[in-house]
Amino acid sequence: MDVDLPAIYCPYPVREHAAIERITEESFDWADRFGIYPSDQYRKIARHAQFPWWHGLITPTADENRILPFAKFLSLQTVVAEFMPQELARQPGAVADLIARVECTLEVHNAKVLADYPNIMGALEDLVPQLRQLANPVQYERWLESARQDLQSIIRETWVNSRGINLSVNEYIPLRVRTMQITPYFFSNDIVCERAVPDLLYSRLDVRALHCLVLAHIGIRNDVRGYRKDASEEQCNFIPSLIRDTRCSEGEAIAQSVRMLDSIMYRCLEIRARAEKGEIPDTLLEHIDNTLSVISATLAYEQHARHSWYKYAGDMAQEFSDSPSSVAPLSYPAIAWCWEM
Template sequence: MRSFAVSALREPPYPARRHAAVDLVAAESGEWVRELGLLDTRAGLRRLGGANPAELAGRACPDAPVERLRLLTDLISWLFVMDDACDEDGLGASPTRLAPTVALLLDVLDRHGDPDAPAPVDAGPLGVALDDLCRRVRARQRPTLLLRLVSQLREYLLALLWEAANREHGRVPGVAEYVQMRRHTGGVRPSFTLTDLTHDGLPGPGRRADPTLAALDALAADLVCWCNDIFSYGKERDRSSDVHNLVATIVGEDGRDEGAALRAAAARFNDGLAAYAEREAVFAGTGDEWVRAFLTTRRNWIRATYDWSLAASRYA
């Protein structure tokens, strides 16, 4: 599938960059995962190693202070562990099975990283690690970003229940429904938020509420998810009958054969990339330095996802 993606997807026209501290952060984040007990099996550690979260974070944030790059890397690691628990280990096979875990993690989020609260050991390693992430974000003293992160992680967890319901009933969502929900199940929005935390000057809440800028942000998230779907489709198809992939939903909705659906998914990405370039050009000419910094972070994520997907053994 990687060869198809390389031939069919337009390469994002943004410079490919990589943080100099990727290897250091990878080692530190791996130790964090082990110390908190997020993974305790060779198979789980091997899966996470194949995902290489520090590589993705380092390409998305090539200029971040090292401690903030580490925070983003730890979040991405947590998201990969949670996803694999649902997709690979059966936690997300049904809402009934997943709901108790989601409830415990929502309770952790409700703390907003309270430094005086005891560690949420009842929520298990996933809860303790999530609480640690929230505490570290809270310590940055950016309350608006903390609130945004907590809200986006709630949306992510609740969207996992949507996936679980689909799996239980063998339901294939329509393309429009899938595209909307993929923005949440992909974990891209909280990752964007911690990317924003690496910058001290980005648009404030009032500017972020601009519908045009919000739509551009959503399109950036879509491009990250669609790129990932195309690179990962072959492995997901061979591994299970899970239909939570753009290609699979096109097959289910339009009745196209796999080849035609792959080409349609690639065309959606390519068209979206062109539309993104047109829309961001409007903002780039405004002279607003904060908006330009915002656009740079989203460009970096689009390019980072493409480059990371080329090399990550997770999708080999």
């Protein structure tokens, strides 16, 4: 069911944490201790996909004991944002209720509002104090707000899927950048790496643009890879949106998507180079580099896990090009501002 992508432009390096296996296994042990998976089938999927392994790539030099609580959250986040919406059979109201209760517990760990989901409640009651201990109050609130926004996107995605709606590309991009559930890690990486970035700097247009572009790159590429699987399960996806807008063939939609990916990567590197020339704190430049590395880390994770979560066949080898196939700005208003600032 996999879609083979042509070579893409991604010159950013990737590194692997020395304790990546321990981080992954301890996260699994924690998940099993609380029994967070809704069924043994989902547990097997999670074990195959090895989601916590990804965290050992996005923070390759951090203290493993600081990584571990957020790697555990990644396991729990997968249950809430991926497994449970499937279990709730496309019921947007039920998904909204679960997510509201999770959000409340992330804010007040002993709120006891997840009684219908005791395993998730127990896991959060154990985990939230660990997360708060690592962050100062401002850092935790910033991380929590991004987690909330990403979780809430699942409600809209569930509604879109339940109605069989094929969104336009311009409508789909801002949804997809949130349903990836990656935004919180831009901020938790600063916490894990003990990086004190002044709050005001996150509001800079170039930083916001970089966040948007990185999320769009990962979302579009995942959608191209998973297009046929999503189609078989009637899930929204970038490729049908592009075909709807342009009336092109599947093959041309895939080729267009690769050109977009290369344009996005090129723009990310332009933003990084411009930021380096300006007078910005070293901590912000480190944040920018860490954010950019999430793209290559996600590619490396995919090669490692073989994306069994997405039911791909084959070895999933991704080839890379030395130069971008396109540098043309994307014209969709929801993302075009990243070139216009």
